[in-house]
Amino acid sequence: MRIVLVGPPGAGKGTQAAFLAGNLSVPHISTGDLFRANISQGTELGKQAKAYMDAGNLVPDEVTIGMAKDRMEQPDAEHGFLLDGFPRNVAQAKALDAMLQSADMKLDAVLDLEVPEDEVVKRIAGRRICRNDSAHVFHVTxxxxxxxxxxxxxxxxxxxRDDDSEETVRTRLEVYHTQTEPIIDHYRAQGLVVTISALGKVDEVTERAMAALRGENAA
Structure with missing residues:
Protein backbone atom coordinates (compact mmCIF):
# COMPACT_ATOMS: atom_id res chain seq x y z
CA MET A 1 0.00 0.00 0.00
CA ARG A 2 1.02 3.61 -0.61
CA ILE A 3 -0.17 5.79 2.25
CA VAL A 4 0.25 9.39 3.39
CA LEU A 5 -0.08 9.95 7.14
CA VAL A 6 -1.26 13.38 8.21
CA GLY A 7 -2.27 15.00 11.49
CA PRO A 8 -1.39 17.88 13.80
CA PRO A 9 1.69 17.94 16.01
CA GLY A 10 1.05 15.76 19.04
CA ALA A 11 -1.23 13.37 17.15
CA GLY A 12 1.29 10.54 17.51
CA LYS A 13 2.18 10.30 13.81
CA GLY A 14 5.71 9.04 14.38
CA THR A 15 4.59 6.30 16.76
CA GLN A 16 1.68 5.23 14.56
CA ALA A 17 3.79 5.39 11.40
CA ALA A 18 6.27 2.87 12.83
CA PHE A 19 3.54 0.41 13.87
CA LEU A 20 1.51 0.78 10.68
CA ALA A 21 4.55 0.41 8.42
CA GLY A 22 5.47 -2.77 10.28
CA ASN A 23 1.96 -4.17 10.02
CA LEU A 24 1.81 -3.34 6.31
CA SER A 25 5.40 -4.46 5.57
CA VAL A 26 6.29 -1.18 3.85
CA PRO A 27 9.06 1.33 4.64
CA HIS A 28 8.29 4.28 6.90
CA ILE A 29 9.55 7.39 5.09
CA SER A 30 9.68 10.48 7.30
CA THR A 31 10.90 13.95 6.37
CA GLY A 32 13.17 14.05 9.41
CA ASP A 33 14.85 10.77 8.41
CA LEU A 34 15.24 12.01 4.83
CA PHE A 35 17.03 15.16 5.99
CA ARG A 36 19.29 13.30 8.42
CA ALA A 37 20.22 10.61 5.88
CA ASN A 38 20.99 13.04 3.07
CA ILE A 39 22.99 15.37 5.31
CA SER A 40 25.00 12.55 6.92
CA GLN A 41 25.70 10.97 3.53
CA GLY A 42 26.75 14.30 2.05
CA THR A 43 24.41 14.08 -0.96
CA GLU A 44 23.95 17.15 -3.12
CA LEU A 45 20.41 17.56 -1.78
CA GLY A 46 21.73 17.09 1.75
CA LYS A 47 24.30 19.85 1.25
CA GLN A 48 21.60 22.19 -0.03
CA ALA A 49 19.31 21.38 2.89
CA LYS A 50 22.10 21.89 5.43
CA ALA A 51 22.98 25.28 3.97
CA TYR A 52 19.40 26.48 4.40
CA MET A 53 19.09 24.98 7.88
CA ASP A 54 22.42 26.42 9.06
CA ALA A 55 21.21 29.84 7.91
CA GLY A 56 18.03 29.39 9.93
CA ASN A 57 15.84 29.16 6.83
CA LEU A 58 13.20 26.66 5.80
CA VAL A 59 14.31 24.01 3.31
CA PRO A 60 12.64 24.81 -0.05
CA ASP A 61 9.96 22.48 -1.38
CA GLU A 62 12.07 21.41 -4.36
CA VAL A 63 14.83 20.07 -2.08
CA THR A 64 12.38 18.12 0.10
CA ILE A 65 10.58 16.81 -2.98
CA GLY A 66 13.87 15.69 -4.50
CA MET A 67 14.81 13.76 -1.35
CA ALA A 68 11.38 12.10 -1.20
CA LYS A 69 11.57 11.13 -4.88
CA ASP A 70 14.99 9.53 -4.43
CA ARG A 71 13.78 7.58 -1.38
CA MET A 72 10.59 6.34 -3.03
CA GLU A 73 12.64 5.02 -5.94
CA GLN A 74 14.62 2.70 -3.66
CA PRO A 75 13.93 -1.06 -4.12
CA ASP A 76 12.29 -1.51 -0.69
CA ALA A 77 9.61 1.05 -1.62
CA GLU A 78 8.73 -0.58 -4.94
CA HIS A 79 5.55 -2.17 -3.60
CA GLY A 80 4.52 0.52 -1.13
CA PHE A 81 5.49 3.04 1.50
CA LEU A 82 4.12 5.12 4.34
CA LEU A 83 4.90 8.84 4.08
CA ASP A 84 5.14 10.77 7.37
CA GLY A 85 5.69 14.55 7.18
CA PHE A 86 5.58 14.63 3.39
CA PRO A 87 3.77 16.19 1.67
CA ARG A 88 3.75 19.18 4.04
CA ASN A 89 1.74 21.53 1.84
CA VAL A 90 -0.40 21.53 -1.29
CA ALA A 91 2.55 22.28 -3.59
CA GLN A 92 4.33 19.17 -2.29
CA ALA A 93 1.11 17.14 -2.61
CA LYS A 94 0.77 18.15 -6.27
CA ALA A 95 4.41 17.24 -6.85
CA LEU A 96 3.79 13.83 -5.27
CA ASP A 97 0.74 13.36 -7.50
CA ALA A 98 2.89 14.08 -10.56
CA MET A 99 5.68 11.76 -9.38
CA LEU A 100 3.31 8.85 -8.85
CA GLN A 101 1.48 9.46 -12.11
CA SER A 102 4.73 9.47 -14.08
CA ALA A 103 5.61 6.12 -12.47
CA ASP A 104 2.11 4.75 -13.20
CA MET A 105 1.40 4.51 -9.45
CA LYS A 106 -1.22 5.94 -7.13
CA LEU A 107 -1.88 6.47 -3.45
CA ASP A 108 -4.16 3.99 -1.71
CA ALA A 109 -5.15 6.24 1.18
CA VAL A 110 -4.42 9.42 3.12
CA LEU A 111 -4.83 8.59 6.81
CA ASP A 112 -5.86 11.65 8.81
CA LEU A 113 -5.22 11.37 12.56
CA GLU A 114 -7.75 13.61 14.28
CA VAL A 115 -7.05 15.08 17.73
CA PRO A 116 -8.83 18.01 19.46
CA GLU A 117 -6.59 21.07 19.73
CA ASP A 118 -6.80 21.22 23.53
CA GLU A 119 -5.63 17.59 23.70
CA VAL A 120 -2.66 18.40 21.47
CA VAL A 121 -1.64 21.22 23.80
CA LYS A 122 -2.10 18.97 26.83
CA ARG A 123 0.00 16.18 25.30
CA ILE A 124 2.92 18.34 24.23
CA ALA A 125 2.98 21.03 26.95
CA GLY A 126 2.88 18.33 29.63
CA ARG A 127 6.11 16.65 28.50
CA ARG A 128 9.13 16.80 30.77
CA ILE A 129 12.61 15.74 29.67
CA CYS A 130 15.56 14.63 31.82
CA ARG A 131 18.57 16.96 31.56
CA ASN A 132 20.93 13.99 32.02
CA ASP A 133 19.39 11.80 29.32
CA SER A 134 16.80 13.08 26.84
CA ALA A 135 15.59 9.50 26.33
CA HIS A 136 13.98 9.72 29.79
CA VAL A 137 10.65 11.39 29.04
CA PHE A 138 7.76 11.91 31.46
CA HIS A 139 4.37 13.61 31.31
CA VAL A 140 2.74 15.57 34.11
CA THR A 141 -0.61 13.84 33.42
CA ARG A 161 11.73 22.18 26.33
CA ASP A 162 11.15 25.65 24.89
CA ASP A 163 9.34 24.18 21.87
CA ASP A 164 6.98 22.29 24.21
CA SER A 165 5.58 25.45 25.81
CA GLU A 166 1.88 26.10 25.29
CA GLU A 167 2.58 29.27 23.31
CA THR A 168 4.94 27.46 20.94
CA VAL A 169 2.55 24.52 20.56
CA ARG A 170 -0.29 26.84 19.56
CA THR A 171 2.00 28.54 17.03
CA ARG A 172 2.89 25.13 15.57
CA LEU A 173 -0.80 24.29 15.37
CA GLU A 174 -1.48 27.52 13.48
CA VAL A 175 1.27 26.63 11.00
CA TYR A 176 -0.30 23.18 10.60
CA HIS A 177 -3.77 24.64 9.99
CA THR A 178 -2.41 27.13 7.46
CA GLN A 179 0.14 25.04 5.56
CA THR A 180 -0.55 21.33 6.00
CA GLU A 181 -4.25 20.91 6.71
CA PRO A 182 -5.22 22.09 3.19
CA ILE A 183 -3.71 18.90 1.74
CA ILE A 184 -6.59 17.01 3.38
CA ASP A 185 -9.07 18.83 1.14
CA HIS A 186 -6.73 18.25 -1.82
CA TYR A 187 -6.84 14.50 -1.25
CA ARG A 188 -10.47 14.43 -0.15
CA ALA A 189 -11.36 15.62 -3.65
CA GLN A 190 -9.63 12.45 -4.90
CA GLY A 191 -11.60 10.26 -2.51
CA LEU A 192 -8.48 9.19 -0.62
CA VAL A 193 -8.95 10.59 2.89
CA VAL A 194 -9.72 8.28 5.80
CA THR A 195 -10.12 10.11 9.11
CA ILE A 196 -9.80 8.35 12.46
CA SER A 197 -9.66 9.49 16.06
CA ALA A 198 -6.12 9.43 17.48
CA LEU A 199 -7.40 9.43 21.07
CA GLY A 200 -6.81 6.41 23.27
CA LYS A 201 -4.00 3.92 23.78
CA VAL A 202 -1.38 3.48 21.06
CA ASP A 203 -2.50 -0.05 20.16
CA GLU A 204 -6.15 1.06 20.02
CA VAL A 205 -5.31 3.82 17.54
CA THR A 206 -3.22 1.40 15.46
CA GLU A 207 -6.07 -1.10 15.25
CA ARG A 208 -8.50 1.70 14.41
CA ALA A 209 -6.18 2.81 11.60
CA MET A 210 -5.71 -0.72 10.25
CA ALA A 211 -9.47 -1.27 10.26
CA ALA A 212 -10.00 2.01 8.38
CA LEU A 213 -7.38 1.05 5.79
CA ARG A 214 -9.16 -2.29 5.34
CA GLY A 215 -12.38 -0.36 4.70
CA GLU A 216 -13.97 -1.51 7.95
CA ASN A 217 -15.81 0.60 10.51
CA ALA A 218 -13.01 2.34 12.43
CA ALA A 219 -15.16 3.66 15.27
Missing part, protein backbone atom coordinates in the same frame (compact mmCIF):
# COMPACT_ATOMS: atom_id res chain seq x y z
CA UNK A 142 -0.02 10.55 31.63
CA UNK A 143 3.29 9.34 33.09
CA UNK A 144 4.19 11.57 36.00
CA UNK A 145 7.49 11.00 37.85
CA UNK A 146 7.29 9.73 41.42
CA UNK A 147 8.78 13.01 42.62
CA UNK A 148 7.86 16.20 40.80
CA UNK A 149 10.73 17.55 38.71
CA UNK A 150 12.99 14.53 39.30
CA UNK A 151 13.75 11.72 36.84
CA UNK A 152 12.72 8.28 38.14
CA UNK A 153 15.58 6.64 36.22
CA UNK A 154 18.66 8.65 37.15
CA UNK A 155 17.53 11.40 39.52
CA UNK A 156 18.26 14.13 36.99
CA UNK A 157 16.31 17.38 36.76
CA UNK A 158 13.20 17.30 34.57
CA UNK A 159 12.50 20.34 32.43
CA UNK A 160 10.12 21.53 29.70
Missing amino acids: YSAPKQEGVCDVCGGELYQ
Whole structure:
Protein backbone atom coordinates (compact mmCIF):
# COMPACT_ATOMS: atom_id res chain seq x y z
CA MET A 1 0.00 0.00 0.00
CA ARG A 2 1.02 3.61 -0.61
CA ILE A 3 -0.17 5.79 2.25
CA VAL A 4 0.25 9.39 3.39
CA LEU A 5 -0.08 9.95 7.14
CA VAL A 6 -1.26 13.38 8.21
CA GLY A 7 -2.27 15.00 11.49
CA PRO A 8 -1.39 17.88 13.80
CA PRO A 9 1.69 17.94 16.01
CA GLY A 10 1.05 15.76 19.04
CA ALA A 11 -1.23 13.37 17.15
CA GLY A 12 1.29 10.54 17.51
CA LYS A 13 2.18 10.30 13.81
CA GLY A 14 5.71 9.04 14.38
CA THR A 15 4.59 6.30 16.76
CA GLN A 16 1.68 5.23 14.56
CA ALA A 17 3.79 5.39 11.40
CA ALA A 18 6.27 2.87 12.83
CA PHE A 19 3.54 0.41 13.87
CA LEU A 20 1.51 0.78 10.68
CA ALA A 21 4.55 0.41 8.42
CA GLY A 22 5.47 -2.77 10.28
CA ASN A 23 1.96 -4.17 10.02
CA LEU A 24 1.81 -3.34 6.31
CA SER A 25 5.40 -4.46 5.57
CA VAL A 26 6.29 -1.18 3.85
CA PRO A 27 9.06 1.33 4.64
CA HIS A 28 8.29 4.28 6.90
CA ILE A 29 9.55 7.39 5.09
CA SER A 30 9.68 10.48 7.30
CA THR A 31 10.90 13.95 6.37
CA GLY A 32 13.17 14.05 9.41
CA ASP A 33 14.85 10.77 8.41
CA LEU A 34 15.24 12.01 4.83
CA PHE A 35 17.03 15.16 5.99
CA ARG A 36 19.29 13.30 8.42
CA ALA A 37 20.22 10.61 5.88
CA ASN A 38 20.99 13.04 3.07
CA ILE A 39 22.99 15.37 5.31
CA SER A 40 25.00 12.55 6.92
CA GLN A 41 25.70 10.97 3.53
CA GLY A 42 26.75 14.30 2.05
CA THR A 43 24.41 14.08 -0.96
CA GLU A 44 23.95 17.15 -3.12
CA LEU A 45 20.41 17.56 -1.78
CA GLY A 46 21.73 17.09 1.75
CA LYS A 47 24.30 19.85 1.25
CA GLN A 48 21.60 22.19 -0.03
CA ALA A 49 19.31 21.38 2.89
CA LYS A 50 22.10 21.89 5.43
CA ALA A 51 22.98 25.28 3.97
CA TYR A 52 19.40 26.48 4.40
CA MET A 53 19.09 24.98 7.88
CA ASP A 54 22.42 26.42 9.06
CA ALA A 55 21.21 29.84 7.91
CA GLY A 56 18.03 29.39 9.93
CA ASN A 57 15.84 29.16 6.83
CA LEU A 58 13.20 26.66 5.80
CA VAL A 59 14.31 24.01 3.31
CA PRO A 60 12.64 24.81 -0.05
CA ASP A 61 9.96 22.48 -1.38
CA GLU A 62 12.07 21.41 -4.36
CA VAL A 63 14.83 20.07 -2.08
CA THR A 64 12.38 18.12 0.10
CA ILE A 65 10.58 16.81 -2.98
CA GLY A 66 13.87 15.69 -4.50
CA MET A 67 14.81 13.76 -1.35
CA ALA A 68 11.38 12.10 -1.20
CA LYS A 69 11.57 11.13 -4.88
CA ASP A 70 14.99 9.53 -4.43
CA ARG A 71 13.78 7.58 -1.38
CA MET A 72 10.59 6.34 -3.03
CA GLU A 73 12.64 5.02 -5.94
CA GLN A 74 14.62 2.70 -3.66
CA PRO A 75 13.93 -1.06 -4.12
CA ASP A 76 12.29 -1.51 -0.69
CA ALA A 77 9.61 1.05 -1.62
CA GLU A 78 8.73 -0.58 -4.94
CA HIS A 79 5.55 -2.17 -3.60
CA GLY A 80 4.52 0.52 -1.13
CA PHE A 81 5.49 3.04 1.50
CA LEU A 82 4.12 5.12 4.34
CA LEU A 83 4.90 8.84 4.08
CA ASP A 84 5.14 10.77 7.37
CA GLY A 85 5.69 14.55 7.18
CA PHE A 86 5.58 14.63 3.39
CA PRO A 87 3.77 16.19 1.67
CA ARG A 88 3.75 19.18 4.04
CA ASN A 89 1.74 21.53 1.84
CA VAL A 90 -0.40 21.53 -1.29
CA ALA A 91 2.55 22.28 -3.59
CA GLN A 92 4.33 19.17 -2.29
CA ALA A 93 1.11 17.14 -2.61
CA LYS A 94 0.77 18.15 -6.27
CA ALA A 95 4.41 17.24 -6.85
CA LEU A 96 3.79 13.83 -5.27
CA ASP A 97 0.74 13.36 -7.50
CA ALA A 98 2.89 14.08 -10.56
CA MET A 99 5.68 11.76 -9.38
CA LEU A 100 3.31 8.85 -8.85
CA GLN A 101 1.48 9.46 -12.11
CA SER A 102 4.73 9.47 -14.08
CA ALA A 103 5.61 6.12 -12.47
CA ASP A 104 2.11 4.75 -13.20
CA MET A 105 1.40 4.51 -9.45
CA LYS A 106 -1.22 5.94 -7.13
CA LEU A 107 -1.88 6.47 -3.45
CA ASP A 108 -4.16 3.99 -1.71
CA ALA A 109 -5.15 6.24 1.18
CA VAL A 110 -4.42 9.42 3.12
CA LEU A 111 -4.83 8.59 6.81
CA ASP A 112 -5.86 11.65 8.81
CA LEU A 113 -5.22 11.37 12.56
CA GLU A 114 -7.75 13.61 14.28
CA VAL A 115 -7.05 15.08 17.73
CA PRO A 116 -8.83 18.01 19.46
CA GLU A 117 -6.59 21.07 19.73
CA ASP A 118 -6.80 21.22 23.53
CA GLU A 119 -5.63 17.59 23.70
CA VAL A 120 -2.66 18.40 21.47
CA VAL A 121 -1.64 21.22 23.80
CA LYS A 122 -2.10 18.97 26.83
CA ARG A 123 0.00 16.18 25.30
CA ILE A 124 2.92 18.34 24.23
CA ALA A 125 2.98 21.03 26.95
CA GLY A 126 2.88 18.33 29.63
CA ARG A 127 6.11 16.65 28.50
CA ARG A 128 9.13 16.80 30.77
CA ILE A 129 12.61 15.74 29.67
CA CYS A 130 15.56 14.63 31.82
CA ARG A 131 18.57 16.96 31.56
CA ASN A 132 20.93 13.99 32.02
CA ASP A 133 19.39 11.80 29.32
CA SER A 134 16.80 13.08 26.84
CA ALA A 135 15.59 9.50 26.33
CA HIS A 136 13.98 9.72 29.79
CA VAL A 137 10.65 11.39 29.04
CA PHE A 138 7.76 11.91 31.46
CA HIS A 139 4.37 13.61 31.31
CA VAL A 140 2.74 15.57 34.11
CA THR A 141 -0.61 13.84 33.42
CA TYR A 142 -0.02 10.55 31.63
CA SER A 143 3.29 9.34 33.09
CA ALA A 144 4.19 11.57 36.00
CA PRO A 145 7.49 11.00 37.85
CA LYS A 146 7.29 9.73 41.42
CA GLN A 147 8.78 13.01 42.62
CA GLU A 148 7.86 16.20 40.80
CA GLY A 149 10.73 17.55 38.71
CA VAL A 150 12.99 14.53 39.30
CA CYS A 151 13.75 11.72 36.84
CA ASP A 152 12.72 8.28 38.14
CA VAL A 153 15.58 6.64 36.22
CA CYS A 154 18.66 8.65 37.15
CA GLY A 155 17.53 11.40 39.52
CA GLY A 156 18.26 14.13 36.99
CA GLU A 157 16.31 17.38 36.76
CA LEU A 158 13.20 17.30 34.57
CA TYR A 159 12.50 20.34 32.43
CA GLN A 160 10.12 21.53 29.70
CA ARG A 161 11.73 22.18 26.33
CA ASP A 162 11.15 25.65 24.89
CA ASP A 163 9.34 24.18 21.87
CA ASP A 164 6.98 22.29 24.21
CA SER A 165 5.58 25.45 25.81
CA GLU A 166 1.88 26.10 25.29
CA GLU A 167 2.58 29.27 23.31
CA THR A 168 4.94 27.46 20.94
CA VAL A 169 2.55 24.52 20.56
CA ARG A 170 -0.29 26.84 19.56
CA THR A 171 2.00 28.54 17.03
CA ARG A 172 2.89 25.13 15.57
CA LEU A 173 -0.80 24.29 15.37
CA GLU A 174 -1.48 27.52 13.48
CA VAL A 175 1.27 26.63 11.00
CA TYR A 176 -0.30 23.18 10.60
CA HIS A 177 -3.77 24.64 9.99
CA THR A 178 -2.41 27.13 7.46
CA GLN A 179 0.14 25.04 5.56
CA THR A 180 -0.55 21.33 6.00
CA GLU A 181 -4.25 20.91 6.71
CA PRO A 182 -5.22 22.09 3.19
CA ILE A 183 -3.71 18.90 1.74
CA ILE A 184 -6.59 17.01 3.38
CA ASP A 185 -9.07 18.83 1.14
CA HIS A 186 -6.73 18.25 -1.82
CA TYR A 187 -6.84 14.50 -1.25
CA ARG A 188 -10.47 14.43 -0.15
CA ALA A 189 -11.36 15.62 -3.65
CA GLN A 190 -9.63 12.45 -4.90
CA GLY A 191 -11.60 10.26 -2.51
CA LEU A 192 -8.48 9.19 -0.62
CA VAL A 193 -8.95 10.59 2.89
CA VAL A 194 -9.72 8.28 5.80
CA THR A 195 -10.12 10.11 9.11
CA ILE A 196 -9.80 8.35 12.46
CA SER A 197 -9.66 9.49 16.06
CA ALA A 198 -6.12 9.43 17.48
CA LEU A 199 -7.40 9.43 21.07
CA GLY A 200 -6.81 6.41 23.27
CA LYS A 201 -4.00 3.92 23.78
CA VAL A 202 -1.38 3.48 21.06
CA ASP A 203 -2.50 -0.05 20.16
CA GLU A 204 -6.15 1.06 20.02
CA VAL A 205 -5.31 3.82 17.54
CA THR A 206 -3.22 1.40 15.46
CA GLU A 207 -6.07 -1.10 15.25
CA ARG A 208 -8.50 1.70 14.41
CA ALA A 209 -6.18 2.81 11.60
CA MET A 210 -5.71 -0.72 10.25
CA ALA A 211 -9.47 -1.27 10.26
CA ALA A 212 -10.00 2.01 8.38
CA LEU A 213 -7.38 1.05 5.79
CA ARG A 214 -9.16 -2.29 5.34
CA GLY A 215 -12.38 -0.36 4.70
CA GLU A 216 -13.97 -1.51 7.95
CA ASN A 217 -15.81 0.60 10.51
CA ALA A 218 -13.01 2.34 12.43
CA ALA A 219 -15.16 3.66 15.27
